[in-house]
Amino acid sequence: MIRITRFHLIVIGLALFLGGVYLYQMHMEKMKQEEILSIERQKAIVRAKYEEERRRQLELERKEYLAVEAVAIAGEYWLMAKKQGKDISLGQETLRNAKENLAQRQFDPAYGLAIKSIAEFKSAKSKDIFYTVKRGDSLWGIAAMAIHYSDGRRWPVIWKANKEKIRSRRLIYAKQVLLIPRIEINGELRP
Numbered sequence: 001m002i003r004i005t006r007f008h009l010i011v012i013g014l015a016l017f018l019g020g021v022y023l024y025q026m027h028m029e030k031m032k033q034e035e036i037l038s039i040e041r042q043k044a045i046v047r048a049k050y051e052e053e054r055r056r057q058l059e060l061e062r063k064e065y066l067a068v069e070a071v072a073i074a075g076e077y078w079l080m081a082k083k084q085g086k087d088i089s090l091g092q093e094t095l096r097n098a099k100e101n102l103a104q105r106q107f108d109p110a111y112g113l114a115i116k117s118i119a120e121f122k123s124a125k126s127k128d129i130f131y132t133v134k135r136g137d138s139l140w141g142i143a144a145m146a147i148h149y150s151d152g153r154r155w156p157v158i159w160k161a162n163k164e165k166i167r168s169r170r171l172i173y174a175k176q177v178l179l180i181p182r183i184e185i186n187g188e189l190r191p
Contacts, residue, residue, distance in 0.1 A: 063107035070114035071098050077121040085161075085179055087127045091120030129191055133176040139169060148180050148191045157183055 074095050081088045098113035131142060139159055144152035159169045161181045166172055180191055 060107070063111070064105075067098075067102050067107040067110040067114065070111050070118075071095070071102055074098065074114040074117045074121070077118050081121040081124050085127050085181060086121070086124035088121060088124055091117045091124060094120055127182050129180050131178050131180050133172050133174055133178060135174045137172065137174075139166075139172060142178070142180070149183070149185060150190075151185070154183070154185075157181060 074091075078088060078092060078095055081091065094113050094117035098110045098117060101107075101110035101113060131148070133142070139155035140152040143149045143155040143158055148154075149157070155169075158178060158180060159166060161179045165176060165178065172178070183190060
């Protein structure tokens with residue numbers, strides 16, 4: 001039979017103690033690794049949220065840019081249509097709605113309305129009529145025509161509307177196309 005001495009007990013106790021220390025260190029190392037993994041996961045989650053927020057922000061900025069540009073271009077089409085004497089009432093209302101949506105930071109509807117208003121300005125019908133000058137015509141005579149103003153004294157209206165085409169108000173040429181603006185005469189729009 002084997003006799004267990006105090007020495008054996010000390011060696012066994014020391015072995016158990018060292019084994020416990022080793023197991024404790026292994027447990028602490030595992031906890032440390034799990035904590036590092038947890039921190040890395042949290043960082044990844046925060047990074048993903050940041051990237052998603054940044055992507056959303058960039059998309060919002062892109063939509064804002066497109067809406068602002070579309071409204072600005074629609075404004076240019078409004079100005080061109082107005083200068084051409086077209087009926088801009090329909091497109092003007094659509095453009096106003098686009099501007100309101102833009103002010104409320106609703107970029108998708110603002111963009112859509114601006115594009116719609118551009119199409120409306122492009123397809124707007126002319127409010128004014130045009131007259132092709134014939135040999136022997138004068139501004140007075142054109143204004144005096146029954147289809148226009150029936151009043152020769154209204155010739156300055158035609159002259160002012162066509163200043164870029166008419167160098168001298170006393171001299172117009174055959175085949176010139178003149179704008180005859182609509183004006184109110186006795187509560188009636190003419191021509």
